[in-house]
Amino acid sequence: MQYLVNGLIIGAVYAVIGVGFTLIFGIMQILNFAYGELFMIAAYLAYFGVTVFMLPLWLILILAMAVMFLIGFGIEKAVILPVRMKIPDWVVPVILVTLALQIILQNLALILEGGNFLGIPAYIMGSLRVGNFSVSYERLLMFGICVATLAGIWLLLRKTKLGLALQAVSQNRDAAILSGINTNTVYALCFGLSGLLISIPGVLMMPHLYAYPTVGQVPIMKAFAVTLFGGMGNVAGAIIGGFILGVAETLAAGYISALVKDGVAFAVMILILVFYPAGVGTLLTRRKLG
Amino acid sequence: MKKSLLIGLVIMALGLVVPSVTDSEYYLHLFVLAAMFGVLAVYWNLLDGYLGLIHFGYAAFFALGAYTSALVTTRLGWPLLPAFAAGGVVAAVIGGLIIIPCLRMGSYATAIVTLAFAEIMRITATSWTALTKGEMGLWGIPPIFEGAGRTPYVYLITAILAAAVVVLSLIVRSYTGLAYVAIKDDETAAATTGIPVKRIKLTGTMVSCGVAGVVGAFYAHYILTITPALFGIAYTIQIMAMSLFGGKGTLLGPLLGAAVLLLMGEGFRFMENYRLIMYGLVIIATVMLFPEGLIGVVKRGGRLVSRRSGS
Numbered sequence: 001m002q003y004l005v006n007g008l009i010i011g012a013v014y015a016v017i018g019v020g021f022t023l024i025f026g027i028m029q030i031l032n033f034a035y036g037e038l039f040m041i042a043a044y045l046a047y048f049g050v051t052v053f054m055l056p057l058w059l060i061l062i063l064a065m066a067v068m069f070l071i072g073f074g075i076e077k078a079v080i081l082p083v084r085m086k087i088p089d090w091v092v093p094v095i096l097v098t099l100a101l102q103i104i105l106q107n108l109a110l111i112l113e114g115g116n117f118l119g120i121p122a123y124i125m126g127s128l129r130v131g132n133f134s135v136s137y138e139r140l141l142m143f144g145i146c147v148a149t150l151a152g153i154w155l156l157l158r159k160t161k162l163g164l165a166l167q168a169v170s171q172n173r174d175a176a177i178l179s180g181i182n183t184n185t186v187y188a189l190c191f192g193l194s195g196l197l198i199s200i201p202g203v204l205m206m207p208h209l210y211a212y213p214t215v216g217q218v219p220i221m222k223a224f225a226v227t228l229f230g231g232m233g234n235v236a237g238a239i240i241g242g243f244i245l246g247v248a249e250t251l252a253a254g255y256i257s258a259l260v261k262d263g264v265a266f267a268v269m270i271l272i273l274v275f276y277p278a279g280v281g282t283l284l285t286r287r288k289l290g
Numbered sequence: 291m292k293k294s295l296l297i298g299l300v301i302m303a304l305g306l307v308v309p310s311v312t313d314s315e316y317y318l319h320l321f322v323l324a325a326m327f328g329v330l331a332v333y334w335n336l337l338d339g340y341l342g343l344i345h346f347g348y349a350a351f352f353a354l355g356a357y358t359s360a361l362v363t364t365r366l367g368w369p370l371l372p373a374f375a376a377g378g379v380v381a382a383v384i385g386g387l388i389i390i391p392c393l394r395m396g397s398y399a400t401a402i403v404t405l406a407f408a409e410i411m412r413i414t415a416t417s418w419t420a421l422t423k424g425e426m427g428l429w430g431i432p433p434i435f436e437g438a439g440r441t442p443y444v445y446l447i448t449a450i451l452a453a454a455v456v457v458l459s460l461i462v463r464s465y466t467g468l469a470y471v472a473i474k475d476d477e478t479a480a481a482t483t484g485i486p487v488k489r490i491k492l493t494g495t496m497v498s499c500g501v502a503g504v505v506g507a508f509y510a511h512y513i514l515t516i517t518p519a520l521f522g523i524a525y526t527i528q529i530m531a532m533s534l535f536g537g538k539g540t541l542l543g544p545l546l547g548a549a550v551l552l553l554m555g556e557g558f559r560f561m562e563n564y565r566l567i568m569y570g571l572v573i574i575a576t577v578m579l580f581p582e583g584l585i586g587v588v589k590r591g592g593r594l595v596s597r598r599s600g601s
Contacts, residue, residue: 033527079574087581096534096577099527104570111564221409221523224346228402263413266406273399274391 002133003254004247009139011246012146013201017219018226018238019153020197026170026233027190029091033098034075035223036216037105038195042068042202043211044113050120050206057123057203061145064199072195075101076188084187102216109213117210142204149200150239153193157235166190170233229269245269294459297542298452305448309441318440322512324552325447329454329505331532331544333498336458338530339539340470341494342477343389344401347408348502349525351381355503356510356520357415357422360431363511370434374507381503386496393488405523412521427517434511443512450508451545454501459541461497466490474539535573537583546584 017039024032042064049060083097084090127136157163168176169186177183201219209215226245230237252264308321330352337343355377362368362376388407392400415422422428435442461467469490472480481487510516529548536547554572558565580586 083574083578086578089581092534092538093577093581096531097574099531100570100573100577102570103573104567107564107566107570111567217524224405225402228399228405260413260417263410266409270391270403270406273395273403 003250005133005135006139007247007250008243009135009143009246010250011243012143012150013205013242014222014226014246015239015242016146016149016197017201017223018230018242019150019235020194021220021223022227022230022233022235022238023166023190023197024194025227026235027166028094028187029233030094030098032191032194033095033220034101034105035098035194035198036218036220037102037109038068038072038198038216039202039219040105040109040211040213040216041071042199043206043209043215044109044118045199046203046206047118047120047211049203050123051118061200061203064203065196068195068199068202069192070195073188073192075195076191080191081184081188084184106213106216113211113213115213117212119210120206122207138207145200145204149197153197153235162189225266225269229273244272294456294463297459298456301452301455302448305444305452309444315440318444320553320556322440322443322447324549325444325451326505326509327529327532327548327552328545329451330502330529331536331548332455332458332541333501334529335533335536335538335540335544336470336494336498338533339544340462340474341491342473343392343491343495345404345495345498346401346523346526347388347404347406347411348499348529349523350408350411350521351385351499351502352506352509352525353415353516353518353520354384354411355381355506356516357428357506358503359507360428360510360516361421363432364428364430370432370511374504377507377510378500378504381506382496382500385499385502386492389492389495393491408521408523408526412518415518415521422518425518427515428510429515431510431514431516433514434508447508447512450505455541455545462541470494531573535576535583537585540583540585543583543585546588550584 021032021035024030024035045064045067046060049055049063055063079097079101080094083093087093122136122138124136124138124141127134128140155163157166165176165181165186166189168179168181169183173183176186198219209218222245226238226241229245230239230241248264248268249261253261256264305321305325309318312318330348334345334348337345337348358380359370359373359377363370363373368376388404389400392403395403416424418424419426434446462470469480469485472483472485473487473490477487506520532547532551533544534547535551536545537543551569551573555565555569558568576584582589
């Protein structure tokens with residue numbers, strides 16, 4: 001029970017990480033290798049927010065979301081847009097550019113901040129005890145914020161004009177252009193949104209991780225796993241995938257050993273993919289059709 | 291046929307010339323690394339560029355070959371030649387087994403299965419300390435050439451590289467190679483004309499992983515210490531960047547990409563901390579100027595020259 005609760009909490013975080021990654025794939029068909037580095041920037045923002053500016057958590061979170069949205073938006077406009085304008089068949093070149101961005105951002109962090117592991121204490125102390133299991137308030141808050149974010153992104157995609165535009169572009173780029181959607185704006189907003197999403201786990205996970213130049217390797221592995229597992233570009237699948245990964249990992253860590261937790265999670269994922277090759281997200285669609 | 295042998299000869303000649311031009315250990319070491327990554331990039335590209343399989347766990351088969359060869363020589367006392375072969379065979383067989391379930395999945399599912407498998411292997415190598423000594427790594431691996439400096443290694447890896455490139459170019463130009471090209475252009479159309487797509491993908495993957503295993507074995511007996519980090523995605527990404535940077539789906543592009551990226555990484559060393567930033571910027575600039583990869587530059591240059599001389 002305790003493991004299940006912990007698994008669901010970390011699963012919500014993975015789901016947010018996965019959605020931010022899968023959005024870009026769904027809409028642009030590219031893998032953003034610099035995604036983990038956006039997480040890294042958010043972690044540094046949280047570190048400075050706490051240690052230098054001594055801001056409260058809610059303010060750090062809002063500022064980080066705003067800054068990361070602008071960074072994501074800016075990266076698309078400044079680096080990816082020129083490549084897309086110049087090259088008609090831009091998918092592979094853009095992937096290569098994100099790889100280069102990953103290297104650049106990691107080394108910028110190394111030059112600016114050094115290779116130190118910067119940590120901060122927990123945002124909130126204490127934990128909630130019910131019967132014989134306990135959850136720290138911080139994790140509860142993390143769960144709440146992540147679930148709210150997922151609900152928010154779901155509403156955004158389903159109910160707003162921007163969401164409809166995003167969906168239209170992901171379904172058929174040319175038809176979307178013909179119906180008057182400015183795809184360049186959509187792509188930039190999509191990168192911005194992705195940056196906003198990754199900033200949330202980046203800030204919230206800070207007390208559990210450290211900020212250092214290659215911290216992005218952790219979330220990008222999870223993002224890959226969750227995204228591919230849920231079906232590339234499938235937001236619902238990424239959410240389900242996030243929760244399954246979180247629960248599988250925590251159960252494996254609890255019942256077997258912390259060392260094999262990542263291995264078990266990946267094994268579960270391979271097995272499920274063998275039976276549902278297109279990702280678990282298709283189960284939903286299939287039910288809708290049937 | 292002639293062309294592929296010519297390419298092989300040029301590579302061999304390069305390998306023979308390099309040690310006589312410089313005797314700096316450092317440059318020879320760089321050459322060995324470039325040739326090694328060249329083989330890996332060329333054979334990764336066989337999967338991605340020709341067979342449409344996105345393999346995210348490629349470095350794991352390199353590491354598998356390295357560990358296999360290191361273990362059979364240190365534990366069982368095998369001589370080097372069978373140990374190299376064992377590295378290749380183990381990598382080929384396991385590479386084939388893991389790709390079988392992938393053949394009925396989409397290309398991105400293949401990416402996750404291979405990535406997940408590589409991570410499982412890395413974790414196994416880290417935690418099975420009785421066999422692999424875990425994070426400490428295996429050391430005390432017998433070298434290929436006892437106390438002979440780097441020159442013989444240059445010759446050996448050049449021979450491996452030349453053989454690997456010639457074999458691949460023969461495969462690509464053979465009847466099977468036509469099937470590769472057909473699959474690359476349109477998988478469905480290839481299947482409808484009766485090409486056994488799955489069988490070709492399976493054998494292609496086994497060849498590719500087997501070559502990675504042999505190169506891994508070479509690495510183990512050259513560097514003499516190996517750690518579980520070799521299984522990690524960082525190496526796969528490096529190989530992938532070389533392959534895409536050089537030119538996807540071409541024979542020599544990845545080789546060029548490996549050489550240029552590796553030498554560039556070292557060449558910017560005078561810029562100290564800024565060198566990797568420069569490296570990233572050069573990749574972006576190249577992508578913008580030459581979207582087909584470096585090989586596009588060479589081809590365009592070649593066409594320009596032949597047009598001039600023709601007129």
